[in-house]
Amino acid sequence: MACGWSKYSLGGKVFYIVAIGDGRLEELLLREESSPDCAGDDNMMKVAELARRWILEGNVSAVDIGPNATPFQRKVYEAISKIPKGSVSTYSSVAKAIGCKGSRAVGQALKKNSIPLFIPCHRVVRKDGSLGGFECGPDIKEQILRKEGIRITNGKVDPSQIIYDL
DNA sequence: GCTAATAGGCGGT
DNA sequence: ACCGCCTATTAGC
Structure with missing residues (x-):
């Protein structure tokens, strides 16, 4: 390999x-x-x-989406690849954007993501601004986001940097 | 097929 | 802040 x-x-x-x-x-x-x-x-x-x-x-070049992804997962990955550096969106926003009612399912899909970082799963947070989960640990998620210019105070993202409508 | 397990959200306490 | 109930999808049985 x-x-x-x-x-x-x-x-x-x-x-x-x-x-x-x-x-x-x-x-x-x-x-x-x-x-x-x-x-x-x-x-x-x-x-x-x-x-x-x-x-x-923050320079993105087109990368192949995971070859083993289910149709639902592909939809999630395509949706969140639109989130620009310096912004985040929420699990429920992503769900709404792809026409699915359960936001937990979005988290499920992101967890299964085989190519994190390129598929910017770190840019998806909870609706209330708290960070939510991350495969490599929530502290890593916070540090990557800070590097991307996201302001985080008391464990919550500045609401002005959250895209609620994808 | 059913069941349990989630990287969530909401409303009532 | 906590708790219970809702949700959608998937992996394991």
């Missing part, structure tokens, strides 16, 4: 953006260690570097 990584400093800690794939991008993860058991592959190293720059600079 091809693999690449890119160093990324977050809140004084060093993380590795780990890209794992097989010919095409399949998985992109944030880890506290690089994966020692898989050798660096040129292509995946580029993917990881691209991801790092995407986080730091």
